[in-house]
Amino acid sequence: MSELGARLRQARESQGLSLAQASVDTRILQQSLIALEEGSYQLLPGDVVIRGFIRNYAQYLGLTADELIELYRRERGATDKIRVVPATNPPGSRSYVLPSFFGVFFVTVALIGMAYVALNAVGRIGDGGIASVATSEPTATVPPPSPLPSPTAGRAPAIAAAPTLPVLASAPGTPTNGPAGGVSFTATQTATSAAPIIVELRIASLRGDENSWVRVQSDGNTIYEGTMIAGQRQTFEAQRRILIRAGNPPNVIVTVNGLEQGPIGQVSGQPVNWPWPPN
Incomplete structure (x- = not known):
């Protein structure tokens, strides 16, 4: 048993505390407390987590946390320090190009000229009268069916193919047969299942x-x-x-x-x- 584990166990037993009670009070698993008192550090998570366990357990037992953490460091050995490697290439600074005065001026003049031309065109249309635009929905023209030949023996009668009407607009969904040979679409909705x-x-x-x-x-x-x-x-x-x-x-x-x-x-x-x- 390590010296750190012996001190932790002696402090707990002197206060009449069980491992189960200490686990509930400190919110540390009972198996982790046993590993700390036995010095079985290989059964515990990383070095940072072990130091946190020691600090919380020491404060709970009324011991000096920094002293016990230093004792743990001596027993387990010094850990490697984090080495900061400088960046090879310094980050480039963003450059902002401000628009010049002349550029803004020419863009403004161009917009004014386009507006002037548009207004003149509207005025000419108004003088000559406004042309009425008749809008109507396109209708498909179905040619009359050709006369079917009389069926002969050993030969199946030919069936005239139904005319195909253009579909003007479609929406995502499931296609179903509609009136007059058209196609209607029924929107489908996908339910999002909850996370398992x-x-x-x-x-x-x-x-x-x-x-x-x-x-x-x-x-x-x-x-x-x-x-x-x-x-x-x-x-x-x-x-x-x-x-x-x-x-x-x-x-x-x-x-x-x-x-x-x-x-x-x-x-x-x-x-x-x-x-x-x-x-």
Whole structure:
């Protein structure tokens, strides 16, 4: 056991605190507190996270956080410092070109000239009378059907092809038969489904003999039931609701959509139900 872990455990036991109570108060997983007290730093996340655990745990036990972090640094060894590499090419500065006075002047003159020509054209049309423009919808002219030849034996009668009418406008959707041989379109709407619930179950592997019976229900249907062993991971998906029942809750670590929620229970051997979303 490391000196840092011994000091943390001695401070906790002197105050009559259990690991389960400390885990609830500090919001640090019980397995992480055990790893800190045993000096098993390889079981914990990165260096920055470990320092945060030590600071929170030390403040909770009434110890000096900076002193314990320095002790952790000596036990684990100095970490590599972040080296800042200067940029090879300095970022180029943006250049703005202001329009010259002459450019603005010529553009203004051109716009005035175009407006003058347009006004003159409108005046000439007004003097000569306004031409009326008749608008009408184009209609398709269907030629009269040609007389069909009389059917002969051994030969099927020919069927005249229906005239094809042009479609003036179309809208995205599903085509259906309309009146007079036209085609109408029915707009379709695609419903956007909600984001699924992704749940990962992991069995803790601090001792190596952890296990738990697990049953998973997704949207009311049982999709998994079996015994998971130490270090095993399983991922499940649901659209509305997921329910997990475990026989050994402290060994079952649950993560929802990438966010770890911790063990689903604190008492070994006492089965619990763990729903998401919570009731």
